Amino acid sequence: MSFRIRAAVDDDLQHLYEMAKLTGGGFTNLPPDRRALTAKLERSHAAFARTDGPVQDELFVLILENIETKEVRGTCQIFTQVGQSYPFYSYRIGQLTQHSRELNRTFRADMLTLATDLEGASEVGGLFLHPGERAGGLGLLLARSRYLFIKMHRARFADRILAELRGVIDEAGGSPFWDGLAGRFFGMNFQDADQFNAINGHQFIADLMPKHPIYTAMLTETARAAIGLPHPSGRAAMRMLENEGFAFENYVDIFDGGPTMTARTDQVRSIADARDSNVVGIGGDDGKDALVATGNLADFRAAFGKVREIEGGVVLADDCAHALAIREADRVTHVARI
Known part of the structure; x- marks a missing residue:
């Protein structure tokens, strides 16, 4: 990573x-x-x-x-x-429609407002x-x-x-x-x-x-x-x-x-699909491809990485944890990579 x-x-x-x-x-x-x-x-x-x-x-x-x-x-x-x-x-972009009964014609004009x-x-x-x-x-x-x-x-x-x-x-x-x-x-x-x-x-x-x-x-x-x-x-x-x-x-x-x-x-x-999880383990590369973020405001960091969801939290691949300076018990926000 x-x-x-x-x-x-x-x-x-x-x-x-x-x-x-x-x-x-x-x-x-x-x-x-x-x-x-x-x-x-x-x-x-x-x-x-x-x-x-x-x-x-x-x-x-x-x-x-x-x-x-x-x-x-x-x-x-x-x-x-x-x-x-x-x-x-x-x-x-809008449209103005006008009709002339005498000419039996309808005119539709696109307009920029x-x-x-x-x-x-x-x-x-x-x-x-x-x-x-x-x-x-x-x-x-x-x-x-x-x-x-x-x-x-x-x-x-x-x-x-x-x-x-x-x-x-x-x-x-x-x-x-x-x-x-x-x-x-x-x-x-x-x-x-x-x-x-x-x-x-x-x-x-x-x-x-x-x-x-x-x-x-x-x-x-x-x-x-x-x-x-x-x-x-x-x-x-x-x-x-x-x-x-x-x-x-x-x-x-x-x-x-x-x-x-x-x-x-x-x-x-x-935004709708993102989940917040605790990091309960680091290591392995058998997780699913995801976008992972951590940190508040100026400490915000994000990277791609493998994430495996287990009971109680997630396990991050080593390279992702290294890229984001994440340790066990840290909190991350993650969403599937599409």
Whole structure:
């Protein structure tokens, strides 16, 4: 077991920055900007340090670490309650039906309406896996570790959860959706707008975005075709979300038109199926493949490992116990690896 998930620390800044430069744009939660990444780490430290209280606008940053080399090879984020510091905008896809009796014709028009319906939800985002590690299920480890963290700290999260998937980006790094809609009102290209949003927040959207519904028929063909489609690199992430119980409910990102997936927090598969157990033994490899987590807040750790359930608790394989620094009588949260 060579990899584990842990809380991000200040020494991870350079690793995060190097990964951010590999994203290829359109990755708002991981901007290639040291100041913005430092601010994220500071927010994350504050969130890990708060031990109780109600749901607040917080951010937890997690890291995928190679246990043997100590290299950081991936990251993911959890936002506890979006839309508190800045409005959380989405486009909601709707339809307007009109009928003319004289012409005996019915016309149905798809429309995009600026909405803040998802304010107050928690969000899983910022998942990035180094291109050299995209094998062996490490993306799944990153993604599902967030749900175990939520399970173990349930009072810190909302009853609804969302995930925004990056939309279609062309070979030049631009967004057909942005160019066909918002770009006309902002006088800036997609890369500049996306970077500004990542560093400064959404308020400029409220200031300049048209408030009236937009008829999609008035957009360019390329912009219409991008609505609700994930970036090709995000299709696997979309399938993982669907496997967890997330669904596309006609909300799309205001920048690139990518789909926003939503679910009820307690119905997310990895949260609903996870179990808490005492470790009653360590050794052997005859258990079932599982995702295992332990530790509270900044001490949170997660990894894949073999788990054998017996009366009174679970037995962990040696490598899993080593990766997570677990001893007998420790408590773990575990869910089957799927």
